[in-house]
Amino acid sequence: LTTTELALRKPRSPEHYRELLGDVHASAQQMNQIVERLLTLARLDAGVDRLRIQSVDVAALAQQCADVVRPLAEARGLTLTVKNGSAAVNGAGGDGAGLVHTDPDKLREIVSNLLHNAIQYNRPGGAIDLRVARRDGTLEVEVQDTGIGIAAEARERIFERFYRADPSRGGDDLHAGLGLAIVKEYIDLMDGSIAVESTEGQGSTFRVRLPAG
Incomplete structure (x- = not known):
């Protein structure tokens, strides 16, 4: 019924x-x-x-995305931190993201989907770090989590439509295996790239690089 x-x-x-x-x-x-x-x-x-390029305060956009999903993260016992600038990507010396010429709606969708993914596949008491920086004409966005990780054989497929690395969690997935597919297609449309590092049982890191304009 x-x-x-x-x-x-x-x-x-x-x-x-x-x-x-x-x-x-x-x-x-x-x-x-x-x-x-x-x-x-x-x-x-x-x-x-189509892309709708505007001048975007990326640090503010990242904070807004984090604020939207923070109640969901906290309900699952997760801490969510936003970092901008020199402490941003890999601890390297990037500049604060500042104003960047990009499509704000698509960037917001990319960041939001990556955050939802980090929440979905995390564990109680875990952590999520969202980092943004601008370096050498490139906007870098990194989402790192302490979740369950992604098996090596699944990493090649996680951006496919309807694919789930962990089907057992499908009932909780609001995106039906579509969130990361949209992330990848938006990044391709914006002439960017995305890379994934993951260790099963320890967590995953998604790194996005986009033209900063």
Whole structure:
């Protein structure tokens, strides 16, 4: 039986109705996100999704993305840290990201999807670091987590549509295996690159490099 069918079968207490409505709302949100991602991929396939370059405060954008997902991270017992500038990528001496000419909507989608992925495949008490820096005309974005890691044989496929490195967690995945596919296709559209380092049982690091303009 679906949640709505359960609610309609017999009278229930207001508290129980609220609980069932919460389940319906969560399911509707999940379906809406899946549909939005399918439409995004359809636009990319049709070649109608264009870059809209603007001057973007990347540090502020990164902080906004982190603030949106922070409640979800904290609900899972995770700490989320945002770093900008010289402490950013690999501890090397990059500059603060500052203003960069790029597509803010696509950059926001890239960062948000990587953060959601880091939350999804982390463990209670784990940590996530989001780092941004500008170096040699390149914007560098790094998301590092202390999660379950990715098996070597799965790393070649994680950017495929509908692929999940850990199918057992599929029920919690709001993106239906589409989030990283969109990340990769947006990065390709922006003439950038993405690399993944991961150790099973220790965590993963996703590094994105985009033209800074």
